[in-house]
Amino acid sequence: MEKQYYVYIMTNNTNTVTYTGVTNDLNRRIYEHKNKLGEGFTHKYNVTKLVYHEVSQNIESAILREKQIKSCSRKNKVAIVNTVNPDWRDLYESL
Numbered sequence: 001m002e003k004q005y006y007v008y009i010m011t012n013n014t015n016t017v018t019y020t021g022v023t024n025d026l027n028r029r030i031y032e033h034k035n036k037l038g039e040g041f042t043h044k045y046n047v048t049k050l051v052y053h054e055v056s057q058n059i060e061s062a063i064l065r066e067k068q069i070k071s072c073s074r075k076n077k078v079a080i081v082n083t084v085n086p087d088w089r090d091l092y093e094s095l
Contacts, residue, residue, distance in 0.1 A: 005061075009052040
């Protein structure tokens with residue numbers, strides 16, 4: 001089985017903060033964010049809702065995409081999320 005990498009966008013309950021990350025285990029990583037298992041931005045700003053994710057077949061392209069999204073304006077990040085999740089539902093349960 002080929003390894004997969006995930007680029008994801010998370011937000012807080014009021015959808016006012018966004019966080020973009022990359023991981024090779026999306027379930028584990030979102031679980032860590034939801035349960036505040038690490039210190040940092042997502043813990044500080046209560047970022048616990050997965051609203052977008054995409055799959056990449058190699059880490060280089062995943063990191064490149066993460067950097068591309070991170071450099072976007074908030075307006076563009078909102079547009080990315082809206083393409084697949086216009087209601088900004090938490091997608092964690094559907095993984």
